[in-house]
Amino acid sequence: MRGFTFKVQKNISEISLPKINSKENSPTDFLGRTGVISTPHGEIQTPAFIPVGTKATVKGVLPESISELGAQAVLSNAYHLYLQPGPIIIDQAGGLGKFMNWQKPTFTDSGGFQVLSLGVGFKKVIAMDAETFRSDEVIAEKKSRLAQVDDDGVTFKSHLNGSLHRFTPEISLEIQHQLGADIIFAFDECTTLHNTRRYQEKSLERTRLWAIRSLKAHNKLTEERVGKPYQALFGVIQGAQYEDLRRKAARDLAEIKEDGYGFDGFGFGGALDKKKLNEILYWMASELPANKPRHLLGIGEPADLFTGVENGADTFDCVAPSREARTSAVYTKDGRVNLTNQKFNEDFGSIDQECGCYTCKNYTAAYLNHLFRAKEMMASTLATIHNEFFIVNLVDQIRTTIESGEYFEFKADFLGRYFANKVEVPKPARGK
């Protein structure tokens, strides 16, 4: 026992399907479940949405407010914190949670995605639509490459000042141990849908070898850093849009053991073709042991959260709720709306009449419309509180309705209404 556990509570496959759910699915097709992750800084009731605080802050919102809106954990980014303020400072502060005054569990991602995305351009979109996707959205040919990957690691230039750095699995794990988050990730190579099949195969093997090195480094650091709370290491499954590669990667990672220890959980990573999200997640989850948690990296759009949960994802993170909020886009039960729209300037009701968040309880849509138009900082703060609440609460409701057996009815009601008026779907995004 290393201070980290996951307990499955109820499987979606135990719920009897209502008539609305048609022929293509039988209950056994659903790999989703509810559960409880226990970490040294507390429990996470799953499924759960984890807000992103890239640089140890969810932009513009106090940690106290993030906690009050129901978030059970936050996820920060190893790449950004490595560059600024540096992992040693955060280690000296007593770890990420203590540094940012966050009392609940924390995650860090390995930095692999961030450093590799420097190599292929500056786009942060990781979930993409294969049909409309253009190579130049990911591969910025004319821009000078800021990262070079080889079998040992990645050499990259800081986006802050151009200084040269190198990440290897061992370095990423050392940084993540210094940051001290409860859940950390193996260093992986993140490919795009645009890479050739041959490259995907080569990259997958590289990621497998990096996973083994990550686990070894993790075991060594766990032993060396006596007295520190245990950090759980998740292996990250790649394989792009290929079924055989995704399944192989999941099987390989599930089998890896070093000194008797395997991964504590798994991350679903990499380029995810949105139209095939369902299948891709299913391929991976069906190869993984049921008793370990799975995190879906970089997904947070409402419809995708249902897809994620049904296909076995237990936790999610995404910058979308806060990033969208800062551009005045907010979620409502009737779809996404833009608060700068003229129609809100005399709307003295809340953004969403049914929302129980702090912003909706205390402020009007007209006031937010004014704050955004006047470019006041509080606009971002209030809109972010609403959006994070909306998504955290949505996943909490998914959890509650799986437990009560009303999941399929809830899903039909929610999505039916959310998409009834328009099809303006915010892009899921991962990264800064």
Ligand SMILES: [Zn+2]
């Ligand atoms: Zn609200």
